[in-house]
Amino acid sequence: MGWGQDGMASLLISHCRLYDAAGVDADGWVLVDGGIISQIGAGGAAPDADRVLDAGGRLLAPGFIDVHIQGAGGADVLDATPAALATIAKTCARCGVTSYLATTVYKPDQDNRHLQVVSECIGRDLGGARLLGTHLEGPFISSQKRGMIQPDCLTAPSPSALDAILNKTGDGLAMMTIAPELPGGLDLASALVDRGVIASLGHTSATYEETLRGFDAGINHVTHLFNAMPSLHHRAPGPLGAIFERPDVTVQVIADGVHLHPSVVRLVFAAVGASRFVTITDGMQALGLPDGHYTYNDILYEARDGAARYKDGTLIGTALGLNRILARLVQFAGCSPATAIRTVTENPAAILGIGERAGSIKVGYDADLVLLEEDLAVHATLVGGRVVYQNNGD
Missing domain, CATH: 2.30.40.10 (Urease, subunit C, domain 1)
Known part of the structure; x- marks a missing residue:
């Protein structure tokens, strides 16, 4: 390399x-x-x-693997430059991360140059963490659970829309977050799996039954558990009920104590077990920088005390490095540091199919x-x- x-x-x-x-x-x-x-x-x-x-x-x-990071060190994947990806890579290295997926959005009917730049930089020496590929959040997600993702980054699932994305990402697409309840969502999940892309449930309004159908179609991973999905209800368990009872499904967790209350982090860790748990940052460009105001996708946000929010209070990511979130996981879940470390090494390596050489x-x-x-x-x-x-x- x-x-x-x-x-x-x-x-x-x-x-x-x-x-x-x-x-x-x-x-x-x-x-x-x-x-x-x-x-x-x-x-x-x-x-x-x-x-x-x-x-x-x-x-x-082992070096940490962050499968969900959008930016760091003042740079964002959307900047669409090799220099931005290098800044992210170097900032990741300061936090113990040696590999990452460039997490970003797709904008239908726009040039999406940032996706081409990511593909061109996979395998290059960026001076820090290795760039393994792209994780796309959308565009096949629920408009009701889009969170920070803007409406111009959404479209209906279709073979032509997927082809347009693949034309930009090529073999660099490693993971895609999708909502299985959308018309055509199950077919899309199967198409991704057939191409060796990880289909991840997220930004979804799916019911319990729709979630199970998504798992049967090949979805085997979950994007930032609890966030951007319906809450667990005792008469309508929604996606969470299905996720917890499927031992073959792994889950991303932002274990910072803000995206999830510490007691919920503890509950999830106990419920799914250490082997299904993948700690992520969902990091923004403010990661590794002081508190202040920054811009994501042309919209102003504030990073304060490790959390990033839009002006309306919408929580959009974290500014904490992965090693700091791991320290919080140890505290919240009461697990050993070695166990916490496995959630950013062995587990993501296995999910990405690189467990025979990394993690x-x-x-x-x-x-x-x-x-x-x-x-x-x-x-x-x-x-x-x-x-x-x-x-x-x-």
């Missing part, structure tokens, strides 16, 4: 603790060769390498890694064995 010459040199990460290892001894080491993990060990004499990164006893975890620390896997403090603050982030971010205490 062209991650730079220094990424091809051998690297020894010494004095680390694997995030899921028993005990507290910091005598572990990982050898990286050619951007791939080649050896893992503990104690004794570590092998020689061209470079050594002393972890200083910190936790070493774990194993020999033969990509050396996409993050060194973490005890509170999950990021000390260093590596992509393909290259340090793309390091906190030097500045």
Whole structure:
């Protein structure tokens, strides 16, 4: 993928603790060769390498994967430039993220250059996290549950509309959020699955029965659970009732304590289990920046205390980095850091079909890694064995 010459040199990460290892001894080491993990060990004499990164006893975890992020560092996917995607990639790296899906919208009858730019930048060295593909929120979603998504980003499901999108995204479309209750929605879900695209339920007004039909048509993932969908009612369970009882369906959760109350985060974690839970940011361009006013899709919003809202109070995303949201998940759900980390590593890697090379620390896997403090603050982030971010205490 062209991650730079220094990424091809051998690297020894010494004095680390694997995030899921028993005990507290910091005598572990990982050898990286050619951007791939080649050896893992503990104690004794570590092998020689061209470079050594002393972890200083910190936790070493797989790099995080954010499947739902629209912008960061002042940039947005809609900016439609490689520079914007690079800014997002570099800001992601500051938060421990080594791979991301560029999440955005499609505007029918417009040029949608941003989708072409994303496709052209997949696999490029952006100086930070790897760009894996596009996650489209819509345009086949409910107008009643569109949230921050503007009306000009919606259209009815049809083969021709899907073809127009694929002409822009090519093989870069990795995930699409759809509402299965729309006429033609089930056929569209099946068409996406046939193309290897993840069909994700979201921005939907579906009933319980319509949701189940969507799952039977191939939908197996859920976009920001609870948000932009009907609430759970004891006589009309809606999509949530169907989601909770389907063990083959994974769910995205914005576990920041704002999009969902901490008690609901705890409830979801207990109900679906750690293996179905995928922590996301739903990050906006304000992610990684101070509180202030910013613009998304030409509409002003305010980022304050980690939450992004339109002037009317509509919650539209987060400005918190993924590592900070993970720390809140640990607090709210009462789970271990290792368990929380799996929700941004093993789980999304499996969903994206890259679990045989990413999401774990194993020999033969990509050396996409993050060194973490005890509170999950990021000390260093590596992509393909290259340090793309390091906190030097500045």
